[in-house]
Amino acid sequence: MTEAGQAEPLPGGRDTFRLFFALWPDDAARDALNRTGRWLHRHWGGRRMRADTLHMTLAFLGSTPAAQLDALAACAATITSEAFELVLDRPGYWRHNRIGWLGASETPPQYLELARVLNDALAAAGFAVDARPHVPHVTLLRKSAGGEAPACSPVRWRVKDFVLVKSVTTPDGAHYEVVRRWPLGAGGAAGAA
Ligand code: 2AM
16 A cells, blocks of 8 residues: 555556555544444444455446556546545435445535546546445445344544555455545645656
8 A cells, every 4th residue: 555645657568457546534534434344234233344455436447457547546646636524424315235334314516526526537538437426434234134224323433535446356245445645725636656
């Protein structure tokens, strides 16, 4: 994993990676999300996401040739959003995929701007990103029964950067590896280039 602001060469070659851009929690936010996952699991059941996988997707790319990594980095470098705080206080459930998740009753404008500008830049560069309206969420449970939404202690997450993540599927599930990180705040993501 790279440190915030550090510009490391991206892995190249002829490989194809399953990739997505995401907000990646720091240790404090990860612990809080994991506790909320444990609590929601008591209400709704299902399979808890491992703590090391918890994240909020900004843009999903899917299978992408490694040769495109520089183009992805160029899209990320157009981001000039400021750092912001997410208050995740709303459990949600999607029946169609049986996912239990945590979202925000109030989405910060900086988040919406970040997701919009990033997805627009990716689309303009020819990447097939999902054009559907984006519901900010952290998946906590899979194969869950759902139910009444219980009242929830808010998770406060100070978002200072965003990342490009590679998903590797192994027999014990998906593992995520942060490929590169771009800071938010003064100078925006262009500061990492
Ligand atoms: P989820 O949390 O709602 O399952 C890695 O798979 C990440 O990309 C997950 O956060 C997942 O969302 C998201 N993801 C997977 N497939 C996707 C798709 N087709 N469109 C948008 N996001 C997707």
